[in-house]
Amino acid sequence: MRKLVWWMLLPLLAVACAKPTGFNYLGVKNFKVVKFGLKESTVGADAEFYNPNKYPVTMKGGSVDVYVNDNFFGKTSLDSSIQVPKKDTFLLPVVLKVDMTSTAMQVIQTLATGSDSVKIKLDGSAKIGRSGIFINYPIRYEGMQKIRF
Template sequence: MAKRLYWSLLIPILLFGACSKPEMPQFVGIGNFNIESLGGNQSVVSADVTYYNQNKFDLKLRKADLDIYLADKYVGKTVLDTLIEIPKLDTFNVPVKITVDVKSLVSNAISALLFNQVKIKIQGTAKVGRSGFMMNLPVLYEGNQKLNF
């Protein structure tokens, strides 16, 4: 009886201990900017956002809802609703389309062209997981980004 109780307690502890909480992949950079459409008030810009998965296991990115700021000014939002396979201990690209406010984009474009870099802030949430277990993780990156046009 004591042996059965021992195993019934030990097995769940081992299973939960082996399933460590995934860490959010680290932001590496942004590239391949492309203007998809120009509008009077809003435009759509596409880019590839590169991340590094420091986890020792593959992950899946199911959804992301992110706000984008350039030079501390809100410029737009991106919503990703596509499943992306993330390899362990490797870099990967996430293609994004950002709906931007044209006024903010123009004011930041002059600074970006002059200095070839801009302060960028990405803030929101991402649904990440493995083995069918998904969780919402906060996304927050802030730093200067060199722009490659």
């Protein structure tokens, strides 16, 4: 009888321990220049994501390379943990240190010509999990993004 009960609970345990799915990237909000310098500047923004999981998850430890118009723009990292609600959108604060070489100047020139869209590419990974079990999940996105100051 006990073996039968365990075999009946096995599918329930498998569903409860299901691997979380990744977040859907929705865009960038609240773009701002925190510190402007001739050699290096600091840029801040809020990246908006949607959690499609049926349960809340925790995101901790992540690193993402940001490319703008196919040129490396900067790197951001997350060293704290964030509680992400189930089936809801959330904002992730992002701070980038940008080398003010030709890449940053090209972006400024693009925005100065009247175009408010640039091609954004994100490439990195983050640890996502719940109940103390975390997996490295890849972060990949490529698409056009409107930038408003």
